[in-house]
Amino acid sequence: MAVAKSNAYGHGLYDFAPAIEAMAVDWFGVDSIVEAVTLRKIGIRKPILVLGYTLPDRFKEAREHRISLTISSLENLRALASSPDPRKMRLHLKIDTGMHRQGFLPMEIPNLIQYLKKYPRRWLIEGIYTHFASAKDPASRKDTHYQIREFERALRLFRRAGIHPLRHASATAGVLNYPEAHYDMVRIGIGILGLWPSTQTRRAWEKELSLQPALSWRTIVSETKRLKKGARIGYDFTETLSRDSLIGVCPIGYWHGFPRSLSRVGEVLIRGHRAKVLGSVSMDMIVVDLSDIQGAAVGDIVTIIGRDGKEEITAYEVASRARVSHYELLTRINPLIQKFYFP
Numbered sequence: 001m002a003v004a005k006s007n008a009y010g011h012g013l014y015d016f017a018p019a020i021e022a023m024a025v026d027w028f029g030v031d032s033i034v035e036a037v038t039l040r041k042i043g044i045r046k047p048i049l050v051l052g053y054t055l056p057d058r059f060k061e062a063r064e065h066r067i068s069l070t071i072s073s074l075e076n077l078r079a080l081a082s083s084p085d086p087r088k089m090r091l092h093l094k095i096d097t098g099m100h101r102q103g104f105l106p107m108e109i110p111n112l113i114q115y116l117k118k119y120p121r122r123w124l125i126e127g128i129y130t131h132f133a134s135a136k137d138p139a140s141r142k143d144t145h146y147q148i149r150e151f152e153r154a155l156r157l158f159r160r161a162g163i164h165p166l167r168h169a170s171a172t173a174g175v176l177n178y179p180e181a182h183y184d185m186v187r188i189g190i191g192i193l194g195l196w197p198s199t200q201t202r203r204a205w206e207k208e209l210s211l212q213p214a215l216s217w218r219t220i221v222s223e224t225k226r227l228k229k230g231a232r233i234g235y236d237f238t239e240t241l242s243r244d245s246l247i248g249v250c251p252i253g254y255w256h257g258f259p260r261s262l263s264r265v266g267e268v269l270i271r272g273h274r275a276k277v278l279g280s281v282s283m284d285m286i287v288v289d290l291s292d293i294q295g296a297a298v299g300d301i302v303t304i305i306g307r308d309g310k311e312e313i314t315a316y317e318v319a320s321r322a323r324v325s326h327y328e329l330l331t332r333i334n335p336l337i338q339k340f341y342f343p
Helices: 005-009 013-021 033-041 056-064 074-081 106-118 142-160 172-177 199-205 315-322 326-331
Strands: 028-030 048-050 067-071 089-094 123-129 166-168 217-220 223-227 245-250 267-270 273-278 286-289 301-308 311-313
Touching: 005 013, 005 326, 013 028, 013 033, 028 033, 033 048, 033 056, 033 067, 056 067, 056 074, 056 089, 067 074, 074 106, 106 142, 123 142, 172 199, 267 286, 267 311, 273 311, 301 315, 315 326
Parallel strands: 028 048, 048 067, 067 089, 089 123, 123 166
Antiparallel strands: 217 301, 223 245, 245 286, 267 273, 267 301, 273 286, 301 311
């Protein structure tokens, strides 16, 4: 399963999905019925699973577009059973094996099975799955092994009841660190985009597996000016120049997803050199220090994430400076920003 939730982790759902479907993935995973219907409308034909919650009044769309839904509570299952639509719904049942987010608790499974058997014409049970809370650190295995055991116990109950659907548990970190939990399907999200799920997983696997980030993020220098020592920069004058400086304005800001927490600490690449963010990140622009970059001028490409010459700024570095995870950084990239795809 290629997990394309949250606008394909900020990479752009519209273009990501057709490209990945052409690579012969078996399933797509999305967060919402909105994302799922969007994929159908752009021509995606492979099976799609909504991993998040679906409101009962959206069940009709799921049936019409052959979309599979996650059911993780008896309340949602009852709502589905009471739907006037006679068509079967494709379901994946999520089991809470210890993360305590979505999912049926182990003690609820006997009642769940009984309810499923009560209305067999209302649904097609395609899958049973869980999600690991701490699979990203291969040196800390106790909790994930516990979750695997809980999932196995749940699967045994379903088997005894004659329910034998697809089983899946592992996301990118689980695929790498817990081969015993591959089951019938694995869910690859951040890894399919060329990024490691965690520093610990990268350290364990980087000698055997090379990941190349799919995304680079760039803007331009739109304006330059020379300022004297002591000049103050940006809203609330949060930075005072310690020397005569050449500054550059770049049309990127927190509206675009460039974190405001990078004020005064962020860096970008221009002509293969690092340039510091000066003052506060504004809604639609930043100011950077061009003083040490020979020949810097209006129109120069500014790399926020990616490589420029011998220098590289990674999503991990930007996220660390911004004090967020790289998942959060990428999914906050404004979906209205135009994406360019290259083979």
